[in-house]
Amino acid sequence: MSVTATHNAGNLSWYEASARQRVAALADAGSFIEFIGPEQREMSPHLAVFALPEQFDDGMIIGSAKLDGRDVLVAAQEGRFMGGAFGEVHGAKLTGLLRAARTLKRDALILFDTGGVRLQEANAGELAIAEIMRALIEARLAGCKVIGLIGGRAGCYGGGGLIAGCCSRLIVSEQGRLSVSGPEVIETNRGIEEFDSRDRALVWRTMGGKHRYLIGGADILVDDEAIAFREAASAALRGASGFDLAVLTAEQQRLEYRLERFGAMRDAVDIWTGLGIAEPASLPELTTEDFLQQVQGKREAADDAR
Amino acid sequence: MTDWNRQKAGLAERFASGRAYAAGKTVPIAKLPAFLEAVLRPGDRVCLEGDNQKQADILATALADVDPAKIHDLHMVQSGVVLPEHLDVFDKGIARRLDFSYSGPQSARIARMLFGGKIELGAIHTYLELFGRYFIDLTPQVALIAAVCADRDGNLYTGPNTEDTPVVVEATSYKSGLVIAQVAEIVDKVPRVDIPGDLVHFVVEAKKPFYVEPLFTRDPAAMTETQILTAMLAIKGIYAPYGVRRLNHGIGFNTAAIELLLPTYGEALGLKGRICTHFALNPHPTLIPAIEAGWVEQVHCFGSEVGMEDYIAARSDIFFTGPDGSLRSNRAFSQTAGLYACDMFIGSTLQIDLQGHSSTITASRIAGFGGAPNMGSDPRGRRHASEPWLKAGAEADPGTPASLRRGRKLVVQIGETFGDGNASLFVEKLDALELAAKLKLDLAPIMVYADDVTHIVTEEGIANLLLCRDRDDYEQAIRGVAGYSEIGRARDKKMVERLRERKVIQRPEDLGIDPLDADRRLLAARSIKDIVRSSGGLYRPPSRFRNW
């Protein structure tokens, strides 16, 4: 008698899942076709020098798929390989995918899970970030939507955070984190009184999905479930898109106003109070459903400005 | 004329010296070092709490600050060497001799200091053994204890982390010893009286809670498929066939995985109500899903666990709680329960040799034993029968007539064949032997002896040592579950096959377990957040475990 894992069948924690599991859960069954797959062995040319192991896909999985019948291009980072960090090949694959999106006029999904750029491939990695941002913007100018999904263990940091900032929509879970500088970097540079990186409640209050959602840094908040990410991505794909000077100007104004209102505040809880939320300190403990209900009508939206 | 009351006179003298610094029973923190210098005497036997979890940290700091010219050569008798100050007192010459049980957080430094001759070692004990000696030959003359709060009469509330305090105070106070307590605050009325004021001489108001180590929280997110496989093997290959209802889980990921598999895997095997109903156990967060699913009837706790207080208070049918509603733990009684009232101990270790001896001592780290030697020993004083006890006894000794044949407690060592740093669990020679030679100890510090171990569980299978009849059986049974380690690869394949036929060794497939089914989706909770949800929001994990 074989006892299979029926208890959590159908439940895939996005946070726990591998990049390949996320892609499989997101795409319509059997619709994913991988580009430059592992059998091509396009690996990092830099890691061997450091006696570091390579991964066949260099931690970046790209391809085409259907989502609720709609053709999309998909890119997914494996957060457990080199912390999901960008390197030369990893970055080039995403650049190529976004250029393909522009050419094919197809929407793209980026499944972020990254600590930034690999130290071992710093120059190539930083270049890649710039190339990706350009390719992303050009895809958007061509009318494509580029939707980011954030909810993995590595979060979305450094260059990944910059790329995310260029996306048309961002879908986050509570566990997801989005920032440029990471907690340890802030603590090292500004001192522990400014930011205690071991205070994980503080880290999530500052960079986590719920807070980003509240201040317009992310657009849709979902449960840590693959099915929730899939439904949100499908809905985002059906929504409107646009990218022109008017959009950028509006976003710039929104950010300036946001800085004006909240720039002097010490802690996210102060911002939530400023947004008019009753019992702000209890927000981190609420379920996604209860949270969305509590903050309805109170959050900052960047929708129009994306 | 013999004076038969010198200790009482001595106590009165110390008390009078201490009174000079106190208002009523209260000593201000600022006066602590001077106060300690007044009430201590060189060469005193001092118990500084030093429990497994809670630490009288203010008193420890003050003790490490006394003038070694005045107070020196103290003999420290304490369960746990946990804070740096516990070793600072030796570095400074304030203390000279040590009897203890557990030193996890200080395992590297204590090893260095023992090798360097800075500490004169009495012995490393198991908890209950040390507590027993508090009443015979290691009675403290001064006890420095930790409580939550006190009233002005010195009545103490020790709360969920009561732990060792009752046994320490009993031994010290009733033998004319001095008891000094640190508390967070002095209140008008304590929530309940854990220690009567009659037994407490002085109280220090620390203005903050005593330090507590969160030791028993295991993040399900870190559990591996291999740990889940060993958990499945343990449940199907040992818990089920022996019908283990009363037990203790040692600390570690393997046992935490077992706890999380009960509501899922255990349920699918139809074991609810037949196993894991009564525990001597700290309040492991990983037991929450099983409790919520109705598996557990009751749990007695050695201590508490950070973040579990509200959950425990809301589950008074399961846990021992006082009239105030909060947990009452008691290490001495829990250790006694684990010895006599439990049918199984299961826990992990760092090294097992070819005879079956197990130890957590390594060349550079001395973590001590904690409760394991006690929990993991067969209590020959036991007289009441139970199904698992009788069955194990019959397996060990089929020749003796049943009415004269004592049962055996199941003592299970569980772990992966390769541990942290890819170090092999199985070794030819225990590091403990090298340590004994180096420190000139009478005995090598063995945690669980081979003649107490009944089963070894690894990802390769279960070795039932009760069915072994000679040394060869033992050796090949151990090699037969030692996987790809050097010990495992040197097995006699034919002998191991014969042992498998005799069911001395059982592989996963022999138990109908496919290792590929050892999947994280079997865990009733796969993250700390899942556990919080399972508890209905009552469990409040410490910050280090949050990802929200």
Place this chain on the structure above:
Amino acid sequence: MEKLSFQFKTEKPAGGTRPQALVGVVASGNLEVLLERVLPTDACSIDIATAAHGFGTVWQAVVADFVSRRAAGGLRISVNDGGARPDTVALRLAQAVRLIEEPEA
């Protein structure tokens, strides 16, 4: 990086029809295993790249057991190892074979 290579003659060909399968992630204590159905059905090769040096005999024992217990004929197996323990290696190899045997979607 240490590179190890093993060749085996096998009795049973790998089941299913999938041309390839991949399991695992290259992370500390983990490994990735790529299976490609490209060899004659009575052959199996295993190439390993590992950062942990000097464990050749252990790898030898693990892969020999694997090949004798599982139907791996026709498979070219490539491993990138992040310092995984032998039991994790055995598990991933078994997971990979099970995956390649799965009916195609």
